[in-house]
Amino acid sequence: MTETSSNPSTEGGPPGRIGIGLELDATHLKILEVLRENGRISVAALAERVGISRANAYTRFEALRADGAIRRFTAEIDHTRAGLGITALIFVTVRQQMWRQFRAELAQMPEVEYCAITTGQHDAMIQIRVADVAAVHTMVTERLANIPAVKATETVFILDEVIRRPYVLPSDRGPGRPPRRSAPAPAQEPVPLGKLGFVGAAEGRAGLGKE
């Protein structure tokens, strides 16, 4: 169960621990690559595509699952075909020390696909999928605004989703070499970078974890 493989491929990052459980070697990553594209592939076919025996594939597959590296298997759907063609982001400012309530209320809202606590100007970002723009308005003004924990909101619409990957892996960078850009502008810095995150995040943000 506890592997002690050579682990040669996880490229030139810091040699520190990458988690508490299983150490992922190149084969594990390859399995995750295949599973990302086809989560319903049989373990037999998986073994073939990765280049290992079936028995080995079963062992590693089960290890990844048991260790929690693979959380679960799921599908990817076309939201418009499900009748939820409108996607919006809602940035929320949360009243301090009301995080518990905020989380509880949020769990009651089925249209929320994603919610993350962030640094920066706002405290949380919510992504919702609804049928029409009116539903966004309803969601924000009638459901979110009625939560005492919500101090302020700001909404933007998503016009297009350019990239949507189930997950990224260290091996996506290729084993070692950094991916080259097509615009080889070497030494200049013409871009205002804005602040890098921690603005306004210092105020009373103690109990974030699960509060």
Add this chain to the structure above:
Amino acid sequence: MTETSSNPSTEGGPPGRIGIGLELDATHLKILEVLRENGRISVAALAERVGISRANAYTRFEALRADGAIRRFTAEIDHTRAGLGITALIFVTVRQQMWRQFRAELAQMPEVEYCAITTGQHDAMIQIRVADVAAVHTMVTERLANIPAVKATETVFILDEVIRRPYVLPSDRGPGRPPRRSAPAPAQEPVPLGKLGFVGAAEGRAGLGKE
């Protein structure tokens, strides 16, 4: 293949088309519900859980796949165990009429898990997963800043992901009744709602689709 089912359950939305293909009835939605939690379930077991016959399940399963309602099957992993424990959002302002280049450059970046074009103050939001905070800095200052299409960036870190669903469905609201809130505050509006999206989005945003 083209279904003509009664479709009674998609609740009180507008009766208009919800897509170009297949009309999803209550059974289709139930299938998607099961598949969301267990994407590797056998069609036989799926049939049992949905309460339909095997053959029916196979037909509908294939129809959903062929129609594109189900895009693909995939896995959900623990990013920290994959060595990418840092998640950040980068809001990008894109120089007008350089969208094509922006998209092309972005496709070259394996650490980008998600990218959406948005209304509002910025033009795009990028979500990245990397090994450490230094990698975020490198990503923003050396890779993004060198793209001519990128005019400005603003970065925030994700401290916690509270909700992360593969997708949401109209049936999550329950068949008909709106989900009740626990805080029954009826008629008040104490929350500053900010602007609702379209701020600053009107400037030269013609060719967004694929440009």
Add this chain to the structure above:
DNA sequence: GTTGAAATTAGTACGAA
């Protein structure tokens, strides 16, 4: 749209390298 049986494939358990 359903049930039941045949053919195929998947998953498990073993021994050997």
Add this chain to the structure above:
DNA sequence: TTCGTACTAATTTCAAC
């Protein structure tokens, strides 16, 4: 640890109702 094979169980397909 990994591989290869044989065994068992399940799934998918195809037929008729």
